[in-house]
Amino acid sequence: MNASRVPGRFAGRDVVVTGAAHGIGRACALRLAAEGARVAVLDRDLAAAQALVPELAGTGHRARAVDVLDDTSVRAAFDGLTVHALVHVVGLALTRGGVEEAGDEEWLADLDLNLLGAVRCARAALPRLREHASSAVVLVSSINALAGLGCEPYAAGKAGLGTLALNLTRTHARYGVRTNVVAPGTVRTRVWDGQPGMPDAWADWYPLGRVGEPEDVAAAAAFLASDDAAWITGHVLPVDGGFLANVR
Template structure:
């Protein structure tokens, strides 16, 4: 198995002088992204609803600061953006990573209104609120970028009605924001990860192994660092002519029907 960390050559400088705000950054993809961008010179504000975890993560990352932020709270988001601008002298990159995902229900009738509204409000509404609050500062930077963290659930049925609808909505918001922001020199893109080894899968190693073998052409599930590397590309000037796109980082999950191929091979 290839270690995703070996894909990063340790070079610095791509984000020298950049100020970055990441939501939902205490753990998983958000924390990995904070580590990656600071390793390339950025200063990062690690925000999360779990303030203690955010501070613990930021403490381990040179160039990172922490702040509690609830993306359901417009005033709290605006305060977080203002704090980042004060800390860094501006804001260059926003990474919308915070989300909510209610447990999957076997029948849609069992999904309550509260779960539906929460998933959409945090996952989709939160990204909108953050983009709205950050846009003028991103435009002022002259190199502003927003990277939204979506999901393969936005493109295919993997369960979780509300979460999937919110991620699909996020892809649409990415496109409309890109059109709005392009005139101000701000790029907006989305990443749709496949299965990523985060704490949501803690204690379920056998399930991850089964998924890697049966669903993923590249033979493994993703690591947070795989997504962080894609964020680093889309947030950087290397992607200066990329906006309004959704980049799949899914190990080939959506491109190759492995179960179909296995069934056909079994008949040969």
């Protein structure tokens, strides 16, 4: 279902995962710890973040509360952390409205969470990332950023992550900081709770015959955060089971 873990690939490295208590973020934290990373588990749900720490392989992990809508909270969460890699997972479609249906407040809320939240975390991480010869930022976007699938405010915020990665590459690759984006398709997370038959009802849209699991995205994020991707920066990697082949 996903690539095999690479034991020791992150040995001696500290990785911050935002939105790490649930779903894709949780899978990323588990994957990175299994590969030797010391993981800072950042989430608004501090209790769930703290509960995850004992489940992580290895030692040296910690949990901290963070609200990515609040720059003071973000800076406090990063205070004192060593950061070899940032995996920023936080994101959510706050409105299903389109250009005409969604008002300014709805647009601003989606952009604040999905784009500016990433900017705040990158801004806090960059001085720490530059302390190392090789470091990485991985931003989690969505295939909504790459195709006309609706949810325009969410899609616009996620699309901005690709441009953010390009510009961070231009300004920070010289310091050894690589910045890439993963764009998942439909993934089995708690956003589908209470919706009978979902998300599997979407499976026929995917050439590989199934929707994604959080571990599929975690495998891609771990690759891009690792030195196996040492010459890859400024790119958006769809992790979508072939979905985009059906809509382009």
